Amino acid sequence: MVHSHKVLNIPTHNLRLSHTLAKELGISKVLAQVLVNRGIKNTKEAGEFLNIKLDHLLNPDTFTDMSRAVARVRQALKNKEKVMVSGDYDVDGITSLTLVTEVLSGMGVDVMHYMPHRVKEGYGLNKNIIDAARRKGVKLLITVDCGTSNHREIKELNSHNIDTIITDHHQPLNEDLPQALSIINPKTKESGYAYKELAGVGVAYKFCQAVSGKKLFEELDLVSLGTIADVVPLTGENRIIAKEGLARLANTRRQGLKALMEVSGIQGKPTNSTSVSFILGPRLNASGRMDTAELALKLLKSKDYAEALELAKSIDGFNRQRQKVEGQILEEAEAIISRDVNFKEHNIIVIAKEDWHPGVLGIVASKLADRFYRPSIVISMTEGLCKGSARSIKNFHLFDALSECRHLLEAFGGHAHAAGLVISKDSIAEFRQAINKFAKTKLELKDLLPALDVDMELKLSDLNEDVATELEALEPFGASNPEPMFFTRSLRLKGEPQVLGRNPLKFWVTDGEVTHQAIGFGMGGLKDSISVSKEFDMVYTPRIDSWRGDDSIILEAKDLYVRGR
Secondary structure (H helix, E strand, C coil), X not given: CCCCCCEEECCCCCHHXXXXXXXXXXXXXXXXXXXXXXXXXXXXXXXXXHCCCHHHCCCHHHCXXXXXXXXXXXXXXXXXXXXXXXXXXXXXXXXXXXXXHHHHHHHCCEEEEXXXXXXXXXXXXXXXXXXXXXXXXXXEEEEECCCCXXXXXXXXXXXXXXEEEEECCCCCCCCCCCCCXXXXXXXXXXXXXXXXXXXXXXXXXXXXXXXXXXXXXXXXXXXXXXXXXXXXXXXXXXXXXXXXXXXXXXXXXXXXXXHHHHHCCCCCCXXXXXXXXXXXXXXXXXXXXXXXXXXXXXXXXXXXXXXXXXXXXXXXXXXXXXXXXXXXXXXXXXXXXXXXXXXXXXXXXXXEEECCCHHHHHHHHHHHHHHHCCCEEEEXXXXXXXXXXXXXXXXXXXXXXXXXXXXXXXEEEECCCEEEEEEEHHHHHHHHHHHHHHHHCCCCHHHHCCEEECCEECCHHHXXXXXXXXXXXXXXXXXXXXXXXXXXXXXXXXXXXXXXXXXXEEEEEECCCCEEEEEECCCHHXXXXXXXXXXXXXXXXXXXXXXXXXXXXXXXXXXXXXXXX
16 A cells, blocks of 8 residues: 555446436436436436526425514514624624625615624624613514524523524424524424525525515525535535526625635636635635624625725635634644544544634534544633534534533534534543443444545546536535546556646556546655556546646546555
8 A cells, every 4th residue: 555545435336227317318327327326316306406497496485484484574674673683603604694684674674783703602692692682672683594502592582572583504402492483494393394404594595585575596696605615415405506606606796705706816717616615615714713703794795895805805814814723723633632542442532722712623623534534523621611613524423422412511503514512621521431432332443434435437438528528517516416536447657757836646547548647636645656556546536627728638536546566
């Protein structure tokens, strides 16, 4: 072995279904098999996946509680009542808050917002929000991307005659829901809504459609931004939102998004899910991580390009600051793991240290989960209650695990793969033991081995420019719809491989009949191994390389397996 390889998961082919899809839709066997791997069960589903349309979006009125919410907003408009919207401080929450306040304001509603501070107040409703609502004479409070777990706060709002509409997408802790006027959350048992995976901004969008009586397709740039950044499955409605929204994002009318794209260096370049996940999303998140998310909210609402440009520059500065702090904490976290974590005993990493910046714990947890392939929980310790962020791996449901340990937690919430928690300092050691005990009943050794989900084994002759172009119809890529990956055996090197600037390895591969160019990012260290090998196997994603105006295939290597020398 030349380096630490990942386990390859190659699915058993449903040849009958893939042949049917290829024949009836006039597509290649390669695309047909990838569709089957994505859960497509028939020609109708395949056609809808490849040719998504806005009229495939579901009717927002199918939410059981939607009519009650709409009636209450219209009552507020009629009676000139003050309405407050309160949301989360991540990209999903910020886009939700922007959307709802703009739509309500456009209808003539007297609307204001409250954005809690990540470090000082934390996630969800809190006493400061309740006090602000009372002080300002608010009669209706609407939550976005939060609220489902705020039983106590909503009970208090009710006692002050302030009605609450919850719009959220987080998993309820149990069937006991807060006593809000209306709960619009596809994950509640009584939601009535067919698609369960909407992001918080997707739920907010449905609410805005219903309350305004408009399609609001022009707002999909904002909705796609929050949807992709929140890493929800890009299936069903989310796929429509993401694809249609990205097309609008490229030509957005929002001055703030234009300015952010200019500052981050992607203006005029193709706008895809990668642009959102790794460029726009982290910058919008950075202001809330390092200071206050009000800056990002102001950016998204800005009507003046000069003002937006200054805000975007400030946000870009916060992002650089975030990267620096994150790097320091990651280094400290890895040192603690090296010293204290026994991977034979610990299937879950739980680490804590005094005064780690709470704003970057989630990113650090995510990087640790990727590096060590263990669910990772990172806690910042203080004298009072400690805050933590958790990120998981493919086959471990984080929210369920935290539910099993709820007796040791002051608060928690989240999803299968990402969560937040509040814990007392004295409970951390017991929590570490309890969650690892639970994990031993759920995780097998194979779950803890880094793996690559390969779509199919191919010969190089199975690939050409037409097939590579055809695979682009699967975009946008993201959770539950990853970029396709293929596996080819017995390849040989053609010519001398080159190591370029930031350690990518560029080389040509052949199977004796067909030759393609390949590039492996971060694989410069493998140059000598493949140079002296007789042949090797490769996992890769094919792309169309349009450099200098000539379309050709380039294979982006994901792993190389040297077979002999």
